Amino acid sequence: MSAKALPKRSSRGTSGNAARRAPTRVRPPARTAAPKAGAMIGRAFAALPLPDGFLRSVRNWSLGLFLAGGLIAGVVAMGVPGMIGLSLAHNLGRMGLVVHTIEVNGRSHVDRDAVYRVAMDSRGQDMPLVDLSGIRQSLLGLAWVEDARVSRRLPDTLVVDIVERKPAGVWQHDYKLSLIDAAGRVIAPVDPSAPLDQLPLVIGEGANLHAAEFGTLIAGQPVLKPLIEGATWVGGRRWDVRFQSGETLMLPEGDKAARDAFALFAHKDSEARLLGQGIVRFDMRVPDRMVVRMSSEPGAKVTPPQSANPI
Numbered sequence: 001m002s003a004k005a006l007p008k009r010s011s012r013g014t015s016g017n018a019a020r021r022a023p024t025r026v027r028p029p030a031r032t033a034a035p036k037a038g039a040m041i042g043r044a045f046a047a048l049p050l051p052d053g054f055l056r057s058v059r060n061w062s063l064g065l066f067l068a069g070g071l072i073a074g075v076v077a078m079g080v081p082g083m084i085g086l087s088l089a090h091n092l093g094r095m096g097l098v099v100h101t102i103e104v105n106g107r108s109h110v111d112r113d114a115v116y117r118v119a120m121d122s123r124g125q126d127m128p129l130v131d132l133s134g135i136r137q138s139l140l141g142l143a144w145v146e147d148a149r150v151s152r153r154l155p156d157t158l159v160v161d162i163v164e165r166k167p168a169g170v171w172q173h174d175y176k177l178s179l180i181d182a183a184g185r186v187i188a189p190v191d192p193s194a195p196l197d198q199l200p201l202v203i204g205e206g207a208n209l210h211a212a213e214f215g216t217l218i219a220g221q222p223v224l225k226p227l228i229e230g231a232t233w234v235g236g237r238r239w240d241v242r243f244q245s246g247e248t249l250m251l252p253e254g255d256k257a258a259r260d261a262f263a264l265f266a267h268k269d270s271e272a273r274l275l276g277q278g279i280v281r282f283d284m285r286v287p288d289r290m291v292v293r294m295s296s297e298p299g300a301k302v303t304p305p306q307s308a309n310p311i
């Protein structure tokens with residue numbers, strides 16, 4: 001009996017096949033693209049309980065506003081509003097709203113002709129076209145004008161209200177006399193022959209900026225005030241006061257020290273009548289001391305120390 005040939009067993013075993021089989025590659029999970037901002041906003045709106053057609057209406061309104069804005073910008077660029085306003089102003093002018101009368105209030109020292117020269121440029125203009133701000137700025141350039149207000153009074157009157165500067169003194173500098181206000185600003189030149197209306201005369205560089213202080217100083221002693229001829233601002237620090245009788249009073253530095261010394265001088269003058277006695281100079285720059293110089297003496301005469309308080 002012939003034996004059946006058995007198939008040859010492969011020399012490669014199962015374990016060998018498993019060992020030599022190529023390893024299986026595991027694919028990484030596909031990357032999911034990040035949602036775009038528009039999609040996220042769309043999902044957010046979709047999640048809201050909005051009525052049907054709401055988003056469509058919003059888009060339509062946005063487009064309409066954008067187109068309207070572009071149209072308005074184009075109209076402004078072409079000057080259409082200006083032409084419309086000019087036409088409207090001319091129509092109002094034809095109805096009688098034209099400047100025929102100019103009324104000026106509050107003017108006392110300001111040159112009348114100068115005010116009317118500024119305001120008369122608007123005469124005959126249509127009332128809506130009058131440049132009120134421009135007229136006011138021109139008026140502020142006039143010497144006496146502190147402030148001004150320009151207004152329309154329909155149908156045909158332009159009203160100008162002026163606030164004038166108040167003179168506080170006369171400043172002598174570089175051989176010129178100028179009227180000044182409390183802030184030291186020059187108002188107008190002064191004729192040397194004109195009366196000064198008892199305004200204090202201050203002399204020297206920078207004296208105009210301290211004229212108000214000097215006015216307060218002499219106002220505190222009303223008995224001496226009408227006897228004062230003027231005062232010189234010395235070294236930018238203090239005053240030399242000159243009286244009409246020829247004497248000079250040298251005051252110390254500082255507002256308080258000057259007031260105290262001037263009050264002491266007024267008290268001593270009321271007691272002994274210092275003015276008009278041939279004294280050239282009273283020097284009160286040293287506290288509690290008055291040094292006088294007589295016109296007939298080459299030297300100085302020193303009085304005993306005095307209290308700074310006249311009371």
